[in-house]
Amino acid sequence: MKPFQYIKATDTATALFSAKKQKSHYVAGGTNQVDLMKDNINYPDTLIDITTAISKDITATDKGIIIGAMVRNSTIANDKTVKDNYPLLAKAILAGATPQIRNMASTGGNLLQRTRCPYFFDTALPCNKRKPGSGCSAIKGDNRMAAIIGTSAECIAVHPSDMCIALAALDATVQVTTKDGSKQSILFKDFHRLPGTTPNLDNNLPENALITGIKIPVNNFYKNFSYLKLRDRDSYAFALISVAAALDMNDETIKDARLASGGVAHKPWRWYEAEAFLKGKKATQANFAQAASIATKGTKGFEHNAFKIPMLKAAIEVALTNCITV
């Protein structure tokens, strides 16, 4: 690890001021940042500890819930309001990582975690995300875990989060304080980016800005929901495919649907077309199968990950079925 100056920021103003220094990075939970620093993927000159600078509170209002960016993942998953009103989020969080990591990892950090593509971590090999312009080793290499939608000729990496898949499905908003101190709200669907020609950029967070919280609007998706994660082992593995599904039911009819997936794209992916199809339809196997077909029609596999397409199709069907049966 390269030497760095450690600064403890006690409020957002200090954190933002310290971030004006050359090559400064924030650290919160440390589960991704410290790991990347050990691998010389991140090598800040200044490391700003923001654990006491941003909110650790979960605030519920009649309009929704605001989760402070410093709230640890396990705190969200165990929070009563979250479990009662936003259980999909709790379920997705518990599908990710391990108890130790969830006890450390912050909400803001979860959004900003980097891909787990093996070439991103191997500093001896080209990777456009780590070193822009060096090339993508995954396109013709080990791409078993890679994306099947929204890829570019420069990058086929996937976003590794489970929590973000639920946040995408629940139409969350990311609350941000920019470097000049002004506050911004970024819709979750606009927060993460597709690789395009700039795969080094994971998201649209303005430079040096701080995520201060996540807002989830009140919704009716707390009764019929499911999170299905398919992976190489039962626990503690990144998703090959994950599906967050939620239905707002009116008797047998689907009033509204949410469908999002992890392990498929560079960003948490929403299946808008399939959601639109389900709206107003009956909750039947045939309709679920049709929705899954609509979702998967734009997918494209690479040499080692084409298996993900039928896997995704089945996963969507099962996830939707689980919404009304489990």
Next chain:
Amino acid sequence: MDKQITISFSRRWFLKGTSALTALALIPRSVKAFFGDIRDQVFSRKQTIPITININKKEYAVVADSRTTLLDLLRENLHLTGTKKGCDHGQCGACTVHIDGQRMLSCLTLAAMLPGKNVTTIEGLADGDELHPMQEAFLECDGFQCGYCTPGQIMSAVACVNEGHTNSVEEIKEFMSGNLCRCAAYNGITEAIQKVAKQ
């Protein structure tokens, strides 16, 4: 005449001498600063910071490199070698300790971030010569073979019981998935946790 020469010699000698001394005093400093600047461009300067930390109910004050992880601080600086370094990347759980009662990974925790926190390691679990019930249970249930992952397993197991995630074998396995055991003593570990959970 002789006297005058002596004086002028002395005066010239004085001027030369003082200028040389001044130059000598200045040059190394500017040279040092010059190389210092270059070094700062090429290598970042190491930062050492004072860290006060409570480990196993004992206060420690150490000065450490800002890069020091809690794991390295425990093992290298404080010689508390019970906590083990497995992967050093948060993938194996061998370095699990409790920070303010929560199980966390000491390999991904920077020591600089810990002042004011209470850390418990495997060394702090027993009460004098009396083992913690989980330590007893691991012995009785054969919850290990080589023993390298055991301190992490035990710290995680104690937290697993405290959190109440012991309602079924499946639940225990799910909530112990962050601790790998290459000897695969998983059945013994699960049994030990069930035993303590019943107490």
